[in-house]
Amino acid sequence: DAKTTQPNSMESNEEEPVHLPCNHSTISGTDYIHWYRQLPSQGPEYVIHGLTSNVNNRMASLAIAEDRKSSTLILHRATLRDAAVYYCILRAVYGGATNKLIFGTGTLLAVQP
């Protein structure tokens, strides 16, 4: 399984944008880029996913580099409730794939008021 590299921790101020980077230089053509987050004392929560094009949803935006070797999760206006561990995960999507998630240690985002 292709591996991802994320900073251990980041800090942001409330109501400012946050850019969370992820490197995945060994990504293959069948790998989708997924982001999950885990708030304190909760199970992980799906945030967004993409393959090649940038993606937006109500929670965040995902910017994918042209060579797909890196991506950035963008929270447009951080709130205190966004303080969590953010995981960048590659998942192969093809017929017969288990679609299990392989988590790293993620990025712990702290949001200051």
Added chain:
Amino acid sequence: DTGVSQDPRHKITKRGQNVTFRCDPISEHNRLYWYRQTLGQGPEFLTYFQNEAQLEKSRLLSNRFSAERPKGSFSTLEIQRTEQGDSAMYLCASSQMIYEQYFGPGTRLTVT
């Protein structure tokens, strides 16, 4: 839609005892996953069901662990002869589509 539920939320047991955890997925989801998470680490995949069939088991799932999903609805994870190293958060997730997994709140196991 009440989300994925897990029971119990916390379990304290003595080494050598057997424990069983239950997961109720979102009702229309045919895929169900179990993960384990220790402090400071991301969740680790344990096993996967599609309907009632267990299609993949991690090498982490020793022969003391068994999981079932009768009738493709709820699932149970049993650990026999618990060891202190089994202390962790056990997470269940379900999905319908192949992209998004919905996680429950987890069962925290402490083996004393």
